[in-house]
Ligand SMILES: CC(=O)CC(=O)SCCNC(=O)CCNC(=O)[C@H](O)C(C)(C)COP(=O)(O)OP(=O)(O)OC[C@H]1O[C@@H](n2cnc3c(N)ncnc32)[C@H](O)[C@@H]1OP(=O)(O)O
């Protein structure tokens with residue numbers, strides 16, 4: 001199948017990044033969200049990223065304009081047609097994703113592949129909300145999408161070989177590197193990354209060190225590009241908490257219990273960079 005038109009759902013940090021890289025690789029993109037403000041914010045981020053590429057003389061102004069023209073913002077899923085692939089990047093919540101996939105199943109053409117950028121939820125369960133589980137697949141991009149090379153590709157129980165190959169091929173066309181992993185909570189990336197972030201939060205919670213000190217240790221001592229608490233703020237503390245809960249629930253092992261300090265911050269609306277405050281404070 002020849003993919004030409006891609007619908008990206010959710011214009012948050014991941015959806016905007018995915019829309020940008022798809023448009024930069026020549027695909028027509030529809031960027032959907034339930035909220036006009038999120039669409040505006042997402043489009044502004046894409047503009048900013050492309051302008052930086054123009055300043056660095058990696059793109060011409062004309063190329064920037066044609067990338068932008070390939071992205072159509074959208075607030076009404078029912079109005080979208082002719083889509084070959086959907087990449088869903090809405091909030092990390094099974095109920096939201098199941099409802100979305102059931103709706104997508106009823107409004108898209110029979111040939112349309114339905115991919116999810118979920119960072120931890122079971123692909124098989126999301127696929128079960130549709131009547132086309134063979135066409136449902138996990139396509140897990142990393143943040144920031146325009147920079148990070150990896151895409152984890154996850155088959156659900158029923159995902160067909162043909163769909164897997166189409167998505168692997170598409171990932172390469174987006175200049176990313178596909179790595180296939182099995183459908184287990186958190187896949188590989190977040191099964192390893194998130195317990196480290198959670199442990200960094202426990203280290204602060206138990207008074208072992210300040211957030212600044214924890215991050216310095218991991219940056220200077222382990223050569224991580226960002227300390228784990230800066231990274232948690234960057235990912236979004238709400239998303240980190242959802243992922244820990246999915247790991248805890250999915251494996252039933254207390255080693256994945258979310259730190260109470262993480263819960264407290266999320267309850268306070270301290271979601272990290274996107275809300276202006278998390279472990280650190282950010283200027284907007
Ligand atoms: C939660 C999940 O499910 C899975 C996940 O995504 S987990 C998160 C995975 N991501 C990470 O671990 C990121 C860790 N951090 C990093 O790799 C680096 O800090 C970083 C790439 C984000 C920034 O790199 P840096 O060297 O510290 O900063 P900087 O020099 O400003 O940026 C490097 C490049 O990235 C670009 N960049 C940085 N942040 C960006 C953003 N948010 N969006 C787009 N581009 C960005 C810069 O423009 C720059 O590009 P050029 O080299 O082309 O000029």
Ligand SMILES: NC(=O)C1=CN([C@@H]2O[C@H](COP(=O)(O)OP(=O)(O)OC[C@H]3O[C@@H](n4cnc5c(N)ncnc54)[C@H](OP(=O)(O)O)[C@@H]3O)[C@@H](O)[C@H]2O)C=CC1
Nearest residue numbers: 010012013014033034035038089090091092118119143235
């Ligand atoms: N943050 C990260 O580092 C990574 C996240 N992911 C995954 O990507 C997904 C998105 O995360 P992220 O971009 O960080 O989250 P954000 O909170 O930045 O963005 C999510 C966006 O989706 C919108 N949304 C919520 N429900 C719907 C819906 N039913 N239809 C359309 N849009 C909807 C939200 O609108 P509103 O704000 O109005 O609720 C928001 O604009 C999650 O599944 C997450 O686990 C994957 C890899 C990395």
